[in-house]
Amino acid sequence: MTHSLTHSQASDTFNKDESRVDWHDESLWFIRQKRDKAAFAIPEWEELRESASQIKENVLANMDTYLLEFEQKAQKNGIHVHWATDAAEHNTLVLEIMQKHNFKKIVKSKSMLTEECHLNPFLEKNGIEVIDTDLGERIVQLRNEPPSHIVLPAIHLKKQDVGDTFHEYLGTEKGASDPQYLTEAARQHLRGKFIAADLAITGVNFAIAETGGFVVCTNEGNADMGAHLAKVHIACMGFEKIIPKIENLGIFLRLLARSATGQPITTYSSHFQKPRAGQEMHIIIVDNGRSTQLGRADFRNSLKCIRCGACMNTCPVYRRSGGHSYHNAVAGPIGIILAPNLDMKQNNDLPFASTLCGSCTNVCPVKINIHEQIWKWRQIVTQEGYAGFEKTQGIKLMNTVLSKPKVYRFVGKMGREIMRFAPFAVNNSLNKWFKNREMPDAPKESFREWYMKQKM
Amino acid sequence: MKIGLFIPCYIDQFYPKVGIATLELLEKLGVQVHYPLSQTCCGQPMANSGFAHLTKGCDDNFIQNFGSFGTQHFDYVVSPSGSCVLHIKEHLGGNPLHSDAYPEQVTSLKNKVFELCEFLTDILKVENLNAHFPHRVGFHNSCHGQRMLGLSSMSEKVGETFSKPLSLLGQVNGLTLADLSRKDECCGFGGTFCVTEEAVSVKMGKDRIADHLSKNVDFITGGDMSCLMHLEGILKRQKSTVKIIHIAEILNSK
Amino acid sequence: MTKMTSREQILAKIRVNKPSEKVVLPTNLDWENTAFDDNIQRSASQRFAEVLKSIGGEAIEAADFDFIKKEIDTIHYHHVINLLPNLEIQGKDIREISDAHDLASVDLAIIEGKMGVAENGAIWLDESCFGGHRVLPFITQHLIIVLKKENIVSNMHKAYKRIQSDLFSIGFGLFLAGPSKTADIEQSLVIGAHGARSLRVYLV
Numbered sequence: 065m066t067h068s069l070t071h072s073q074a075s076d077t078f079n080k081d082e083s084r085v086d087w088h089d090e091s092l093w094f095i096r097q098k099r100d101k102a103a104f105a106i107p108e109w110e111e112l113r114e115s116a117s118q119i120k121e122n123v124l125a126n127m128d129t130y131l132l133e134f135e136q137k138a139q140k141n142g143i144h145v146h147w148a149t150d151a152a153e154h155n156t157l158v159l160e161i162m163q164k165h166n167f168k169k170i171v172k173s174k175s176m177l178t179e180e181c182h183l184n185p186f187l188e189k190n191g192i193e194v195i196d197t198d199l200g201e202r203i204v205q206l207r208n209e210p211p212s213h214i215v216l217p218a219i220h221l222k223k224q225d226v227g228d229t230f231h232e233y234l235g236t237e238k239g240a241s242d243p244q245y246l247t248e249a250a251r252q253h254l255r256g257k258f259i260a261a262d263l264a265i266t267g268v269n270f271a272i273a274e275t276g277g278f279v280v281c282t283n284e285g286n287a288d289m290g291a292h293l294a295k296v297h298i299a300c301m302g303f304e305k306i307i308p309k310i311e312n313l314g315i316f317l318r319l320l321a322r323s324a325t326g327q328p329i330t331t332y333s334s335h336f337q338k339p340r341a342g343q344e345m346h347i348i349i350v351d352n353g354r355s356t357q358l359g360r361a362d363f364r365n366s367l368k369c370i371r372c373g374a375c376m377n378t379c380p381v382y383r384r385s386g387g388h389s390y391h392n393a394v395a396g397p398i399g400i401i402l403a404p405n406l407d408m409k410q411n412n413d414l415p416f417a418s419t420l421c422g423s424c425t426n427v428c429p430v431k432i433n434i435h436e437q438i439w440k441w442r443q444i445v446t447q448e449g450y451a452g453f454e455k456t457q458g459i460k461l462m463n464t465v466l467s468k469p470k471v472y473r474f475v476g477k478m479g480r481e482i483m484r485f486a487p488f489a490v491n492n493s494l495n496k497w498f499k500n501r502e503m504p505d506a507p508k509e510s511f512r513e514w515y516m517k518q519k520m
Numbered sequence: 521m522k523i524g525l526f527i528p529c530y531i532d533q534f535y536p537k538v539g540i541a542t543l544e545l546l547e548k549l550g551v552q553v554h555y556p557l558s559q560t561c562c563g564q565p566m567a568n569s570g571f572a573h574l575t576k577g578c579d580d581n582f583i584q585n586f587g588s589f590g591t592q593h594f595d596y597v598v599s600p601s602g603s604c605v606l607h608i609k610e611h612l613g614g615n616p617l618h619s620d621a622y623p624e625q626v627t628s629l630k631n632k633v634f635e636l637c638e639f640l641t642d643i644l645k646v647e648n649l650n651a652h653f654p655h656r657v658g659f660h661n662s663c664h665g666q667r668m669l670g671l672s673s674m675s676e677k678v679g680e681t682f683s684k685p686l687s688l689l690g691q692v693n694g695l696t697l698a699d700l701s702r703k704d705e706c707c708g709f710g711g712t713f714c715v716t717e718e719a720v721s722v723k724m725g726k727d728r729i730a731d732h733l734s735k736n737v738d739f740i741t742g743g744d745m746s747c748l749m750h751l752e753g754i755l756k757r758q759k760s761t762v763k764i765i766h767i768a769e770i771l772n773s774k
Numbered sequence: 775m776t777k778m779t780s781r782e783q784i785l786a787k788i789r790v791n792k793p794s795e796k797v798v799l800p801t802n803l804d805w806e807n808t809a810f811d812d813n814i815q816r817s818a819s820q821r822f823a824e825v826l827k828s829i830g831g832e833a834i835e836a837a838d839f840d841f842i843k844k845e846i847d848t849i850h851y852h853h854v855i856n857l858l859p860n861l862e863i864q865g866k867d868i869r870e871i872s873d874a875h876d877l878a879s880v881d882l883a884i885i886e887g888k889m890g891v892a893e894n895g896a897i898w899l900d901e902s903c904f905g906g907h908r909v910l911p912f913i914t915q916h917l918i919i920v921l922k923k924e925n926i927v928s929n930m931h932k933a934y935k936r937i938q939s940d941l942f943s944i945g946f947g948l949f950l951a952g953p954s955k956t957a958d959i960e961q962s963l964v965i966g967a968h969g970a971r972s973l974r975v976y977l978v
């Protein structure tokens with residue numbers, strides 16, 4: 065693995081500061097509660113989810129047709145359409161557009177795709193300034209960290225952390241940590257960047273086949289500030305962002321922000337159809353493993369995801385391990401089911417970073433069966449040989465014991481005897497259960513032994 | 521009515537009193553209870569660890585114990601564990617790659633296996649338990665029973681509020697139910713998760729317990745002994761006086 | 775054999791891998807008066823005003839343009855752009871601005887909204903609302919939108935029904951709901967991230 069820590073190891077470190085874990089958990093739980101309030105105010109919420117799910121299922125089955133329709137309409141609207149099979153090709157396409165114009169400065173609004181493709185380091189290596197303009201993303205960019213959440217990139221940071229970073233890079237007063245003050249400083253700093261930028265990159269929330277247009281949602285207005293000022297606008301989209309019709313947007317925009325933050329809608333839901341006069345507009349349609357995922361019957365519907373982040377906010381494990389512990393651009397439950405498709409060797413620990421509690425599946429606005437897919441990834445990861453020798457032997461032994469009644473009864477009795485008469489044999493540092501938990505009392509007789517005496 | 525009593529392995533070994541309470545409760549309600557002696561484990565620990573392809577032995581053993589063979593026949597199979605019942609419902613017969621000697625038995629078992637609470641409310645339609653438990657109790661919703669078997673409504677889903685286990689606890693004289701601030705958050709047990717992700721598992725357990733403690737409960741109860749075993753481990757380490765108790769024991773209390 | 779383009783490769787792989795079962799698109803999109811979280815009957819414009827307030831904006835009922843003019847006259851901004859011909863407010867003529875970057879100094883923009891949505895307080899604006907510069911409602915420090923009450927619909931399904939045909943011809947349009955905001959620092963809501971710091975809507 066190129067990342068240094070597995071999810072479990074990183075979580076262990078994260079949990080060293082318990083009050084900070086509590087704070088992280090409460091922050092995200094608060095958002096989950098806002099989501100509940102927004103959802104419960106809509107009597108047809110579950111019907112909306114079902115409809116959204118159907119639309120996305122329809123998209124999966126007609127992906128090629130819709131993409132072609134979209135391409136044709138977009139080109140007719142004067143948008144340049146590019147296709148990239150992988151991250152490297154996507155990044156090169158962006159660089160080529162920059163080089164063609166001899167541009168040096170990019171402002172970028174939130175796009176998890178460009179995170180996935182590691183676009184920033186690639187462009188920086190090629191002498192281009194890329195500024196993330198979403199406040200949270202700018203904060204983590206200045207700190208040279210990846211975002212820890214797809215909607216709330218800096219949710220792992222306290223205002224004092226942000227204050228320190230801004231003091232260092234933006235010259236705010238030392239020790240100042242008032243969010244209002246820090247946000248104002250970022251506004252001034254980034255206004256300069258918007259004005260100076262040659263090119264703007266945005267993500268795409270929805271691309272509409274029947275019009276060739278696309279929708280970008282933000283609260284800050286950064287996507288629009290960038291796109292409407294820059295000479296060239298590039299919108300980068302994973303191909304699964306396509307939807308067939310305008311009317312579908314009614315459903316998705318009702319679900320998206322309510323699921324994400326509990327807002328009734330994001331402040332700005334911008335519908336880009338054609339470049340403005342004198343502007344050049346590009347769309348890069350990216351595969352990067354998506355077509356492979358489309359071929360995995362058990363996992364293809366992970367491509368229905370609209371990146372609301374609700375599964376992360378509700379996940380009791382995410383809330384107590386932090387986004388960085390997932391060592392993947394997309395963290396949390398949805399990250400668990402997307403990451404092994406991208407790189408199973410790197411990400412085979414992730415399907416085990418879950419209790420399979422199922423809360424993610426319940427909040428998902430497009431009804432992805434997330435917890436079931438986590439369970440299924442465990443089977444694949446294991447069968448591909450990533451379980452490790454020790455674990456495999458352990459499970460095989462367990463299976464031998466549990467599938468043979470006589471062996472099971474013998475071992476069970478032995479185990480209980482050991483626990484009763486030699487507790488030090490189990491209560492030691494090798495037993496992870498015992499580290500923070502007592503073992504259950506071992507009873508003299510099992511239920512079966514009692515039953516034999518009482519009932520036979 | 522004749523039922524097969526399915527006692528999960530960890531209840532058999534560590535919490536026989538839960539099995540006893542379940543058996544007594546069902547008999548009290550007029551059910552003919554039979555405990556097949558060669559049962560072991562449903563295979564869930566292996567399957568949830570990614571080794572579903574190895575669980576054929578457990579599956580076959582389960583089917584031989586609870587299926588219909590010769591004179592052996594059960595109208596229902598009942599178990600005091602939502603999690604194990606879920607495993608039978610969803611994963612019995614394992615991975616399609618495995619040849620299966622008893623395909624009809626599998627389908628029939630999946631339809632007649634019930635978690636204890638839902639068996640009481642949906643099949644026996646119990647309305648008066650005659651139980652007495654004069655204590656302050658916090659109920660822990662175990663995820664598999666709640667979200668996957670649908671034993672109660674879920675905080676994430678927009679719809680009517682209901683709970684099969686709470687409707688049963690409501691019939692217990694003297695019992696006061698605590699109103700938790702997070703009604704259905706996972707306790708962090710999660711099978712092998714409890715050791716492979718020890719730090720998060722324990723933190724989740726501690727947080728669940730803190731919610732119950734803040735409501736001054738005497739007991740924490742629930743439908744899954746595995747979750748409760750995890751919470752008990754933490755409570756004991758904290759030297760807390762709060763006890764854990766399986767819902768079957770409360771429903772069977774006099 | 776010639777090498778396939780990336781486009782051909784992606785499309786070919788999608789064709790091989792896509793599911794064969796076809797799910798039909800939902801057709802019933804006609805939910806009525808939704809998102810009204812209590813039983814009090816309200817007009818769509820009352821609901822719109824309530825929701826707008828909850829997301830940091832402000833809605834004011836205006837009897838006529840004179841009322842709006844009197845109100846705006848009490849606030850003194852240096853650089854104002856007014857795009858409503860019937861509203862007599864002194865300001866800069868946007869037709870004199872050729873480079874959108876020059877709008878960076880705009881303190882207040884007054885524009886007309888096309889449609890409001892009661893369930894979420896959003897206002898539909900399209901290219902005809904910006905005086906030739908798409909960036910106007912974002913770059914201005916403060917924004918005032920004049921909206922006809924009769925143009926408020928109950929929910930997003932009805933909204934899209936109304937703008938459906940426009941979306942085939944316009945270059946750009948958006949739903950704008952409240953002032954620019956962020957909660958990226960410790961989940962503290964701060965109004966005025968990159969876009970307008972305030973939004974006032976006059977309902978006429």
